[in-house]
Amino acid sequence: MSAPEPVAVVGLDCRFPGARDAGEFWQLLMEGRDGTRRVPEERWEADRYRLDGPAAPGAARPPGRSNTVRGGFIDDPDAFDPAFFGIAPREAAAMDPQQRLLLQCSWRAVEDATVAPEDLAGTDTGVFVGVMANEWAHLQLADYDRITARHGSGNGYFMGANRVSYHLDLRGPSLAVDTACSSSLVALHLAATALRAGDCDYALAGGTNLIMTPVLNIFYTQAGLSAPDGRCKPFSASADGIGRAEGVAVLVLRRLADALADRQPVYAVLRGTGVNQDGRSNGITAPNRWAQQQLIERVWRAAGVGADDIGFIEAHGTGTLLGDMMEAQALGHLTGGRSGGSVALGSVKSNFGHAEGAAGIAGVVKTVLALHHRTVPPSRFADDENPGLQLPERRLRLLRSPLRLPSGTVHAAVSSFGMGGTNAHAVLASPPRAVHRSGARVPGVFTVSARSARQLGPNLLAQADALARLPQDRLAQLCWTSNRVKSRLPHRAAVAAGDMATLVAGLREAA
Template sequence: MTEREPIAVVGLDCRFPGARDAQEYWSLLMDGRDGTDRVPEQRWDADRYHATSPATPHSAHDARPPGRSNTLRGGFIADPDAFDPGFFGIAPREAAAMDPQQRLLLQCAWRAVEDAALAPQDLAGTETGVFVGVMANEWAFLQLADYDRITARHGLGNGYFMGANRLSYHLDLKGPSLAVDTACSSSLVAVHLAVNALRAGECDHALAAGTNLIMTPVINIFYTQAGLSAPDGRCKPFSASADGIGRAEGVAVLVLRRLSDALADRQPVYAVLKETGVNQDGRSNGITAPNRWAQQQLIESVWRRAGVTADDIRFVEAHGTGTLLGDFIEAQALGELTCGRSGGSVALGSVKSNFGHAEGAAGIAGLIKAVLALHHRTVPPSRFADDENPDLDLPGRRLSLLRSPLKLPSGTVHAAVSSFGMGGSNAHAVLASAPRTVRRGRSTAPGVLTVSASTPERLRANLLAQADALSRRPGNQLAQLCWTSNRVKSRLPHRAAVAAGDLPALAAELRRAAERAEETARADGGRRGEPSVAFAFTGQGAQHPRMTASWYRSCPAYARHFDEIDQLIAPHTGVSVRDLVLDGDPEVQRARLAQPALFAVGYALAATLAEAGIRPSYVIGHSIGEFAAACAAGALDAADAARLVARRGALMDKLPEDGGMLAVGLAAAEVEPLLVRRARLGVAAVNGPRSTVISGESRELAALEAELTGRKVAVRRLTVSHAFHSPLMRPVVEEFRRECADVSDRRPALPVFSTVYGRELSGEETMDTRYWARQITEPVRFAEAAGALLATGVTHVVEIGPRAVLTPLLSRLRADSGHAVSLHSAHPGEHAPAHRPQQLFGELWCAGLTPDWDLLYDEADRVPRRLPPYLFDQSFRSWRSGTAARLVEHSAPPVPPGTDTTSAAPRLPSGDDRGESCPPAPDGDLPDSLTALTRRLVCRVGGHDPAHVHDHDRLHEDLGFDSIRVMELKTRIEDALPQLGSLPIEELLAGLRSVADLVGYLRGQLADGSPAPQPAASEGTR
């Protein structure tokens, strides 16, 4: 038989008793610990439903008191009701009505996808399949027993199908989506369906999951009455002391791909599913009794299709419930296949020995154990190996329980997993170790690690988690880990980016960033629509030796663009400005080289950012910076610009060095009278309302400086070789005009804010010969041009140059002209860190832009690595207890030492499930009674804490208002404001994005435009 496409396990996450994640799960298994405990008080009064079990497990049924369980123990996960509803855009009241299994699956799925080195958002819109094994739905029994309290959200919060469909909905997955119930084999059957869907091409990624929560004593009582329950609540598989089932909980998600696809994407692979299969017992010796022949036939079939024999299988993760009959039949079925094995025995185990039978999640619990064993190349021991049941004759069947961990050999290793359903639906899988791949990174490559979260508090927790994990990773993985974080950890609104050249420094900076996490604002700043970017090109005076050398060394794209423009400049300068810059030659300070060098730097930086997807919508340039700005705007060819700046610098360099420049703290209007009788002085630049530069002959400038100093005016001499933008520049104007004569005259493709005119170029205006000639002597009207630029509403201004000169000027102008975020491409000082490009990309991303991170990394660095998955907020708690279906609010349990306690996500407001007693929200940006009323109603419908609802919050994405919630909100508004009549639901669904939109809409609907009336009498008691 032709071997079918192997399926790779590329990501996983899980929660089982005694284990909050896969790492703790593996530790639990390797340590051979017991994860069981007494029934938590949150579930039910265990003593009330407990009765001492009969003396032997085979006593008469009438010896078991009806309605009672024989055990007080089981395997329970910690805090099953903890959830982060805001992260998934779910309103608190909807979350409270959801089956906790659905909540756990959502968080587990997100973490599993991240563990696969994928951004969950990258799967949005794809045909990713979701297959969930689930056996129990006790939440529905608790929720829906009281008919008078059932609302629409209760219906949506229950049902097996919703376990899968919620994952598909909230992650926007378009592939097959279904829940599977085959009792105890449910989750391994779900894996089988996912494998087949991948092979059939129905999906390219699949989430295979299993879940089980014990919310009532019903099944405990059933197991007791059926003689299946272990009195001590522990499964003891294949042990002489085996006396029944101990129940357990769990939730787990695997991310599966076709192996060829995973390898092509260089994705990390835990293990490989070679083959899976399912069958049914049919009519055997009882619907709940296991059938040896069906099990044996299934295992034989799967092994045959996988192309393996008993000689290839190193260990089997058995169903192994710890019932005498079940263990005996399973040992018989396996033994028929393994008894003739050459070599040693097949290791046999069952994870149920560690925490019990997880029922709907049992199969995936065993599968993850096998996957991790192959990944770590070690099989964990069996807890009851020292008490092996001799009646099973395991040695004669070439099966052995492990008393200590088994180290697996090198090369390909195979394992098998079984899971059998109570009703006869059996599942089996054969796995193999992952293909060996070695992808070492460069030991000296810098990177920028990105971490994002839904709130500042979550950002802090996740920064610390990454710091702890990275401190234990190999140093040569730095760039690979950073590149992975850029892909996986970069889509949430609160952000931190840390650039470093080694892992210890990176971990230390992450911890420092965590201390400032609470200060972070949303990356989008509450902004609507796409961001817009302006490039502001620095002028002369910003140059320094080795400027942007760190860019050249650590950003291949910048080096390429710098080389290209240097080749265009060199024929006109006779030297390579690139070499001068990289060598730190002080000659770069002279005008003949400074101007072409500044142009080259600006041109290469702008080209690099544009290649990275940071493209300008507007440009502005300060003096010589206008040449690079013209190139970026498409108004000037790079070759022409290279010739012009070289010639311009050479002409100015030949002028006598008898001039200077003086920055004064006066407005331009105050400066002009001072120059009336000083013909050799002029205004060189107007950089702000009280920031003017005067340029001209040195003696006249010195006299003016002394006069202003005597008047207590702030003055500062600039370090320049010539009096640029002064009357002393006039001798070179005509010759430069002739140099410009053959430059093509074309309109820019982008808006250019001219610092010659102090405004945007308009109409048919171009940067022609006359413009460039005039620019030599005209003042640089930066303040006016930049003010006009900021007035456009541009969201980001990136300074392009070797030093941050314009950024502080823009920050002083922003208060009057706009609120754009200012960033600079170079380090503020001359001694830039080696990873400045990485820093800038991180700053751009934190400011809400999306650079193409790949430009920062060589091919060897672009390798996915697993990072710690997202840490969710755990402060929301909601649980229903007992058949009265009463909503019980639980405070968070005592916090263990070292646990993050900064989370402040909204809790469910006080009051019953309809939300009658949500307190009024404080007024926001629209302080009137209509604003207060609207926000109060939004809080009531969604169950939000008013302190966490703001005018810019989006009803759907941020507050979880789906069509049902909108309908409820519509009804409440109509009751509170009866003069509005019936509101059109189409408008509410389609056009109202935020709370502020809703307030504005309602204000517009009020006929007389007066402030909203006080709420109707019914509103306060609804």
């Protein structure tokens, strides 16, 4: 069996609780911070649906009540500039905010791949989006007298992908995927498969989730799955259920050979992906350890790796007692015979919760950045490891501090399991050494543009704030990117600089 053609991650963008972009996301992980908070007041009146005190063990839970008022929420999910994308204000107001988030995130991810979004117009670029929540439609479509034609195009899972394809004028496959919690990792699998089949030359793979009502909070509570403090505590002795989260992320994928030939930056390489189903388990919402194990074995075999080759594992890790146990057993069957030391195990859910439709892609972004920075972030709650999981015997360990990866090629594995039984798994590898197309250029002119003079000032300040957090050695690449990749909008300002501090000061002065 030949290994699948490797696929490169050449660009990415994300927003998650406590992190406005990939840089802040990485800082959140490395510092081991908690991204959860109380339900924002503009969402719903949280105390109205709250249980009065903890439910007694085995006691019936009052219907319509949630045991938590906490979760992982992103800031300003409604912030959107419709004119930038050529969308009328009334149409934007009727759009599910998840569509807006995906559109913004996709644009930035394409630019991060050193490609001007306009240059993809008319190409066979594909869009594959994992989405599980449709709460906006439930809120907007309940009043029949208010429904307009815009509400039809503004709602529906399918529009999550189609909105991106339409506004970027992409002609490749475009589809939304709902397999519950594994949706976005399944979307990544379909995107990689389409690239290998020649259905597209670029693929955008992502996921999104917004918590707009307490419905799933109530469901998780009634099903005994919700953590009272709204936090996921994967593989911890204190694990007591799921804490919900929201977020959005998009990866730009390309066949590795094409990316290297074009000297594009490569964050990481997809060596193999796979999907299967639990079949009949102990219940339609219960995980199946054997199905997970079979899938992981198959993907590792296809990728040409064994347990000794895996440097770290980004687990599904919801923090439910049953889910953690099933996953530890499935992984331990493979890692228990390692000849080296224990393999690092973690889950991004410990930082801000379970992002449902975006959960799988959140784990992939964490893994991609870890391979890119050659460091695995620590796991929250690692000091309180659940002894019942027997992680040491299974050659698995939670990281109490960052793990520096060795030189050479490093492999990592990512799992995502959906309620209802659809499982997904991926194997990634560190990128090959290559020369970036802008790497030899000297610092020069940094350009910022906007669609109107009014928008130019805020854009200059936003760029200054972002650049102030970056190292000096990025200056040459950023100057090149601002002129060759960023959109050439009609109102522009340019600043010449020989170092980052001068550039930041010049942008603020121009603003």
